[in-house]
Amino acid sequence: xxxxxxxxxxxxxxxxxxxxxxxxxxxxxxxxxxxxxxxxxxxxxxxxxxxxxxxxxxxxxxxxxxxxxxxxxxxxxxxxxxxxxxxxxxxxxxxxxxxxxxxxxxxxxxxxxxxxxxxxxxxxxxxxxxxxxxxxxxxxxxxxxxxxxxxxxxxxxxxxxxxxxxxxxxxxxxxxxxxxxxxxxxxxxxxxxxxxxxxxxxxxxxxxxxxxxxxxxxxxxxxxxxxxxxxxxxxxxxxxxxxxxxxxxxxxxxxx
Amino acid sequence: xxxxxxxxxxxxxxxxxxxxxxxxxxxxxxxxxxxxxxxxxxxxxxxxxxxxxxxxxxxxxxxxxxxxxxxxxxxxxxxxxxxxxxxxxxxxxxxxxxxxxxxxxxxxxxxxxxxxxxxxxxxxxxxxxxxxxxxxxxxxxxxxxxxxxxxxxxxxxxxxxxxxxxxxxxxxxxxxxxxxxxxxxxxxxxxxxxxxxxxxxxxxxxxxxxxxxxxxxxxxxxxxxxxxxxxxxxxxxxxxxxxxxxxxxxxxx
Numbered sequence: 429x430x431x432x433x434x435x436x437x438x439x440x441x442x443x444x445x446x447x448x449x450x451x452x453x454x455x456x457x458x459x460x461x462x463x464x465x466x467x468x469x470x471x472x473x474x475x476x477x478x479x480x481x482x483x484x485x486x487x488x489x490x491x492x493x494x495x496x497x498x499x500x501x502x503x504x505x506x507x508x509x510x511x512x513x514x515x516x517x518x519x520x521x522x523x524x525x526x527x528x529x530x531x532x533x534x535x536x537x538x539x540x541x542x543x544x545x546x547x548x549x550x551x552x553x554x555x556x557x558x559x560x561x562x563x564x565x566x567x568x569x570x571x572x573x574x575x576x577x578x579x580x581x582x583x584x585x586x587x588x589x590x591x592x593x594x595x596x597x598x599x600x601x602x603x604x605x606x607x608x609x610x611x612x613x614x615x616x617x618x619x620x621x622x623x624x625x626x627x628x629x630x631x632x633x634x635x636x637x638x639x640x641x642x643x644x645x646x647x648x649x650x651x652x653x654x655x656x657x658x659x660x661x662x663x664x665x666x667x668x669x670x671x672x673x674x675x676x677x678x679x680x681x682x683x684x
Numbered sequence: 685x686x687x688x689x690x691x692x693x694x695x696x697x698x699x700x701x702x703x704x705x706x707x708x709x710x711x712x713x714x715x716x717x718x719x720x721x722x723x724x725x726x727x728x729x730x731x732x733x734x735x736x737x738x739x740x741x742x743x744x745x746x747x748x749x750x751x752x753x754x755x756x757x758x759x760x761x762x763x764x765x766x767x768x769x770x771x772x773x774x775x776x777x778x779x780x781x782x783x784x785x786x787x788x789x790x791x792x793x794x795x796x797x798x799x800x801x802x803x804x805x806x807x808x809x810x811x812x813x814x815x816x817x818x819x820x821x822x823x824x825x826x827x828x829x830x831x832x833x834x835x836x837x838x839x840x841x842x843x844x845x846x847x848x849x850x851x852x853x854x855x856x857x858x859x860x861x862x863x864x865x866x867x868x869x870x871x872x873x874x875x876x877x878x879x880x881x882x883x884x885x886x887x888x889x890x891x892x893x894x895x896x897x898x899x900x901x902x903x904x905x906x907x908x909x910x911x912x913x914x915x916x917x918x919x920x921x922x923x924x925x926x927x928x929x930x931x932x933x934x935x936x937x
Binding site: 483485581632648 | 713716725730738789
């Protein structure tokens with residue numbers, strides 16, 4: 429780990445509000461009250477703004493990713509939450525999306541999405557409201573709330589967030605520069621042979637699904653380009669059984 | 685009769701659990717693009733809480749699609765002559781009733797307050813050609829529909845017989861209400877033996893799917909049974925005319 433990252437981690441560690449972890453030892457307190465308190469604390473640490481319409485949906489998404497809520501009631505172990513965010517959430521596409529995943533959802537190329545963010549357009553101002561500002565934000569780059577982005581798309585497309593024409597039209601109206609949309613109707617975010625997220629999208633006919641060891645069940649299934657899977661035995665071994673036939677060579681290419 | 689009430693969480697849960705249970709019978713596109721989009725759309729409706737009906741849908745252009753069934757629609761030692769796959773598209777027009785409590789609380793229920801149709805197509809594959817060989821729709825009626833309230837209609841989209849668009853009958857009685865119940869029906873038809881073995885397993889997903897379906901079917905059958913027992917005249921005619929109470933599926937027994 430680089431010195432910069434170590435410093436940032438140390439800073440994050442210091443910023444975990446230990447005084448908030450009061451041990452709840454009251455035997456008479458209702459379990460539901462304790463649960464609500466834990467949820468409130470979780471929302472606070474992850475900076476879910478309670479006044480937002482999508483806040484409860486975001487919290488539900490978080491809870492589905494198995495946060496270490498039991499440890500939250502122990503005074504010393506906000507660190508468990510930090511570890512969970514760093515190791516089990518930020519590296520995977522789940523309730524937080526990185527810029528590549530957001531670009532794919534908006535059907536924009538990554539370059540066009542980056543340019544849009546830098547331009548101070550209406551779109552980038554809109555997205556700012558959905559940026560993750562909680563524990564360890566920025567540690568692996570910027571992240572946005574999935575539920576927030578979906579909520580924004582619902583709003584700007586007048587309830588047709590999966591209608592491509594409506595989506596493109598509403599985004600174009602809110603962008604200062606001309607948007608370059610992806611050639612793929614459903615762009616897939618893929619990982620390469622080093623399990624790094626690629627900033628080039630693929631379509632379903634040119635990619636296969638993987639089942640790597642230790643990939644969390646709550647995260648979106650990872651994809652990789654067929655060419656990468658074919659060229660790397662380790663990756664090939666992780667291809668989902670149902671997609672193995674995509675890796676078969678066409679009969680014409682077999683010698684003899 | 686008012687519009688039927690459903691719990692958001694129950695409908696979301698049945699989509700999630702059936703997509704996992706049926707994973708090996710569904711195409712990759714269905715599993716990773718179509719179903720996640722359907723879930724996200726329903727979650728967005730839940731967040732936006734529209735008072736007027738909005739469509740929750742999977743379009744016919746981008747349907748939920750099964751893998752090929754190579755004659756597996758026959759059971760036992762018999763093998764069907766066709767290689768087929770199935771498609772499900774649906775539209776449910778739904779709205780959110782005002783609920784008590786703070787706005788920060790998730791919307792609990794929605795009402796089915798408009799169109800409700802789950803359309804199934806079976807398509808035969810012959811070399812490079814695809815041909816629709818069957819199509820029917822599971823539908824839920826409205827206050828003005830002649831019954832039976834939960835019904836199935838065959839074809840009805842073409843101008844030509846049989847079952848041309850101009851003929852709105854028969855409305856065959858059905859006990860399948862939601863799009864996912866329709867999907868399970870389709871899987872069970874196309875993969876007779878394999879689905880029966882698969883669905884008999886007590887997996888974690890099945891433990892989530894089973895109570896939802898069991899409770900809904902029991903409520904529906906109990907409602908049918910009550911009206912048949914209390915009827916005057918023809919039981920079928922009485923059942924055909926009945927409209928369910930709004931809370932039929934939301935009621936806690």
